[in-house]
Amino acid sequence: MxxxxxxxxxxxxxxxxxxxxxxxxxxxxxxxxxxxxxxxxxxxxxxxxxxxxxxxxxxxxxxxxxxxxxxxxxxxxxxxxxxxxxxxxxxxxxxxxxxxxxxxxxxxxxxxxxxxxxxxxxxxxxxxxxxxxxxxxxxxxxxxxxxxxxxxxxxxxxxxxxxxxxxxxxxxxxxxxxxxxxxxxxxxGQPGAVAVGVHNQGWLAYLQGDLPRAFELYADAHARFEAVGQTNTELVYDRCAAYLAGGLAADALDVVERAIVARPLLAVERADLLLALAGAALEARDHARARSAADEARGLLRAQGRLQPWVTAELLALTARAGSADRPGRLLHRVEVLIDVARGSGAPELPQALVLGAELAARSRSPRAAGLAGRWLDEASRFRNAATATTRALGWLALAQRRDAGRDLGGVLRACERGLTALDEHRASLGSQELRAFSSAHGAELAELGTRTALAAGGARRLLRWSERWRATALTVPSARSDAGTETDIAADLAALRAQHRRLADARASGEPTERLQARATRLEQSVRQRLLHARGSGETGASLDVDELLAALAADDAVLVELVEIRGHLHAVVAGRGRVRRLEVGGAAGATKAVDFALFTLRQAARGRRAQLDVAGARLQQALLGPALGRAGDARVVVSGTSALQGVPWGLLPSLAHRPVTSTPSARLWLSARTAAPADRDRRVMLVGPGLGSGGAEVPAVAAQDPGAEVIDGDAATVAASLAALDGAALAHVAAHGHFREDSPLFSSLTLADGPLLVHDLQQLRQPPHRVVLSACESGVMQPVGDQELLGLAAALLSMGTAGVVSSLAEVDDAATVEVMVALHASLREGGGLGDALLSARRQAAGDPVLAATAASFTVLGT
Known part of the structure; x- marks a missing residue:
């Protein structure tokens, strides 16, 4: 009994x-x-x-x-x-x-x-x-x-x-x-309750703006819940919110979608997960799905009498509708009700509701709506001293928009600057390059308004400074190394991932099933990503552009900078050099994108030995991207900084650039930094790495024959470990290996070495990056635009680590032609030329042969 x-x-x-x-x-x-x-x-x-x-x-x-x-x-x-x-x-x-x-x-x-x-x-x-x-x-x-x-x-x-x-x-x-x-x-001895407590500690870290700590604690709580066989929907919701705070909408969607189907849900749990789904879908720009999820959540929350989460659901529902509303005035009444409820309940979404309401009111163009817009922006601007950086930035955005309505251009720029500074401080706390890049999306509206206002205010110098303010900032923020334990764990996961890729390759070659092997590889990738998301930043922010310093550096190099700026779908060229800065109008951004796509298609056709109109492609690029920008450049060297969408441009194909040294850079600030990254403290080694896979790497023995002092690692000896040891601190590293760009996860882009893929994450473990790098693989220079004006990829990662310059390919290249191009490039480098000079020499020697010319034009210099 x-x-x-x-x-x-x-x-x-x-x-x-x-x-x-x-x-x-x-x-x-x-x-x-x-x-x-x-x-x-x-x-x-x-x-x-x-x-x-x-x-x-x-x-x-x-x-x-x-x-x-x-x-x-x-x-x-x-x-x-x-x-x-x-x-x-x-x-x-x-x-x-x-x-x-x-x-x-x-x-x-x-x-x-x-x-x-x-x-x-x-x-x-x-x-x-x-x-x-x-x-x-x-x-x-x-x-x-x-x-x-x-x-x-x-x-x-x-x-x-x-x-x-x-x-x-x-x-x-x-x-x-x-x-x-x-x-x-x-x-x-209650592990489930301990998991709840760890989850709450993570939530506290998130509210304090410590995103890496929040990710770490959420991962810990998730592991604890799994150990006791529980799925906690509150943790799912909070992990989703943290991913969205970092700009990682795809991760947020993945977390909530898994939870929705994991087990039968209570009505309360379903409402919470629908809220998370709506927020993630909205950030992923799937407005129809966001609207549907938010509407269902609104109904459930109303029936449950849960006022504060209802505010969130209504805000998401209205935001999903706002972008496509032909008559925004129809939504105004709902927004007014939402703002009143949010204000009365003290909901943290109040500033977002106020800014959304002001946007809809401004578009409705009625006197009453104009008055509402002004009052709501005034109220939202009071949040510019809030505890969290993103809310402070939203407050400054509201103030900037209020000043913009009053044509106070100077006031707009000051408010935009303060808002972006708040976000700079937030990003300085993030150690993950991926997280820093994606989180830049929070500053998109501030950066766009600031740049547009700088154009309206006049002055090419001001426009150049504002173009640089939010351009490739994640690449210029000093990285912080992980602690020794985390680095060891990451290295172990990367080694396991390489082994898994070998198993995958063997299975594919023998026709065996690969689903389980691929699932294991995906889990290992996620383990590496999660560890890196926990990394804390250095706390340092990138320096702003000093235009006078830039002009002095350009004069010393006899160079001209052309920076492309897109404002409301229109391209402007800011030309800096010879002591002055000018602005020129170029044309529509859509036309420029089409011209780049045509040029890359033309290069691929030529590389395959097919008839291709390289001169036509170059002329189209010239007109669409530069227009009259180089009219007064004379014979100067040219540094081009395109928008994030215009980084994959074969600049050597343009008639005005084909016969002069040309380099490109994600930002002028990054070019200045690369220019001063002298290899004085490094050894003078020239490293040639060629695993000899298939026909790839054939240029390694050819280059080595011309340079007896070069060190060579080839064949089976070209493993990841040996190659990393050779690359560490080298003056010049040439890696001749097949490349694979991962559009779905750019930091898992790789070079295939003898024992498996060398990943971006492997390179980030180097104590000293190589000073200059040549990547001869097809499409090794491709970078993925993410966030707002940010880039991820192999070449971008090298620049962010401190490598001064990278030669890489933007398109498919012919293997035999690549050998000749690389031999010519190295010959120029041995004579003391820079990467831009070396690639110019290779283009000149390739002239007259369509395949050679296309191959040379497919390579570009990133950095200096």
Whole structure:
């Protein structure tokens, strides 16, 4: 026979092992003739079933527990009634559930009352946003639990204290409460509850703007939940929000899509995940899906009486509609209601709602709407001193838009600068290059408004500074190395990934199934990415462009910079050199993109020995990209900085550039940095790496024959480890290996060496990057535009690490022709020329042969 005390101890500790508690309750407690014991048994089973999403069966057990409890005493009845109330709320019947909790608390005292108060506090704070009322319940509960010896309920109460303290703005109190709660749950041996506490610590880090720490704690919590066989939808929602804060919409979508189908969901859980799905879809520019998910979430949340998350759902629904609304005035009434509710409930989405409302009001063009727009922007601008960088930036954007409406151009530029500075500080905390690049999307509107205003204000220098303000900033931010333990873990994962790729290649060659092998490779890639997302930044921000310094450097090199700027679909060329800066109009950005696509197609045709009109492609590029920009450049060297969408341009194909040294750079600031990256502290080694795969790498012996001092690693000796050791700090590194650009994940782009792929992540483990690098593989210079004016890829990663210049291919190249081009390039380098001079020499020697000329034109110099 089971005593009532033993039964209630099982109830108190059931979360330590819910499955075992349910089994014990069904076998020993539910059949017991004692109504007190049987009541506890049904209550335990109901709680476990509730948390598994089996709502109807759970409520049936809890109602049976309540029927039996009425035959026992008021304390047993109140406890079951509190469980019923929490379960009804969890099932979406929030008001009915709160009424049951209020009824349970009436007439109780001591520890039994404390347990009811903790459950009611959670409902009040989480579902009704009644933070003060929830905090009051928790204070009463902790006073009753103090000295009672009931560490289980004290730990639960402290966890909720942390949650409500965050909502009330006391983050220090939240941290103390979470830490103490975790300590108690660890001592009690409750790993699921510890996972909840770690999750909450991650949420606190996220709210404080420490995104790497949030990712680390969320990953820890996720692993802890998996270890006990649980899927926590609140963690899914928060991980999704963190990915979106980092600009990683695809990751956010993946997390929430997996959770939606993982198991049956309660109505409350489905509403939360639909909110996450809508936000992720919106960032991924899938407006139809965002609208559908947000609308369904709105309906569920309204039925559940959950006001604050309803604000989020309505904001997402309106944002999804705003971009395609032909008559934005139709949405204004909904926005007004949303703003009133957000303001009244203290919802954190208020500044976003105000900025959205101002945008719709400005587009509706009525006098009343204009007045609303101004008032809403004024209110939103007050958030420019908020705790989080993204909210501060939004406040500065609102102020800039308000000033823009008043034609205060100087005021617009100052506000945009302050907003971008807030985001600079945020990105300086991020150690992952991928995260820094994608998070730049948060500054897109500020950067666009600032650049557009600089154009309107006049002055080519001002436009150049603003063009540079948000261009390839992630590449100029100093990187912070991971700690030794993390680097070791990353290296181990990369080694395992290479081994997996070898297995994949063997399986494909023998016609064996590859699904499981590919899944394992994908998991290893995700492990590397997650570790890097946890890396903390250096705290340093990139320096702004000094135009006078740039002009002096250009004069010393007898060079001219042409920086392309896209403003509202139109290209402008800012030409700097010979002591001055000029601006020239070029043409439509869409036409430039088409010209680049045609040029790359033409080069591919020529590389395959087919008839190709290289001169026509070059003339189209000239007209679409530069127009009259080089009219006064004389014979100067040229440095070109295209927009992120115009980085893959074969500049040597343009008639005005074909007979002069030309290099390209993602930004003028990066060119200045590369120019001063002298190899004085490096050795003078020239490293030639050629694994000899297929016909690739044939230029290595040809170049080595011309340069007896060069060190060669080839054949089976050209492993990843040996190649990295050779590349570390080399003056010039030439890697002749097949390349693979990963459009879906540019930092997993690779070069195929003897024992597998050499990845961007491998290069980032170098102590000193090679000073100059030649990558002769097809398309080794391709970079992916991400975020806002940012780039990811093999060549971009090398520049961000401190490599001064990279020669790489933008298109498919002929292997035999590549040998001749590389031999000519190295001959010029041995004579002391720079990379631009060397590639010019190779183009000159290739003239007259269509395949050779196309191959030479396919290579470009990135950097200096």
């Amino acid at each position: 089971v005593t009532r005390v033993e039964a209630e101890e099982l109830l108190r500790t059931l979360f330590a092992d819910p499955a075992a508690a349910r089994a014990t309750a069904m076998a020993d407690l539910v059949p017991d003739p004692d109504p007190a014991v049987s009541s506890v048994g049904h209550q335990v089973v109901g709680i476990v079933l509730r948390d598994l999403g089996e709502t109807d069966e759970a409520l049936a057990h809890i109602r049976e527990a309540l029927r039996l409890a009425r035959r026992v005493d008021a304390e047993r009845e109140a406890d079951v009634r509190a469980t019923l109330g929490g379960s009804l709320v969890h099932a979406g019947r929030t008001r009915e559930g709160l009424a049951q909790l209020d009824l349970a608390a009436a007439g109780l005292g001591g520890v039994p009352l404390a347990r009811v108060l903790v459950r009611r506090a959670r409902v009040r704070a989480y579902y009704f946003a009644q933070l003060e009322e929830g905090a009051a319940d928790l204070r009463r509960a902790l006073a009753l639990l103090d000295g009672s010896g009931d560490d289980v309920w004290q730990a639960r109460a402290l966890n909720l204290v942390g949650w409500t303290s965050i909502g009330l703005g006391d983050l220090a109190a939240a941290r103390r409460a979470f830490d103490r709660s975790i300590q108690l749950h660890e001592a009690l």
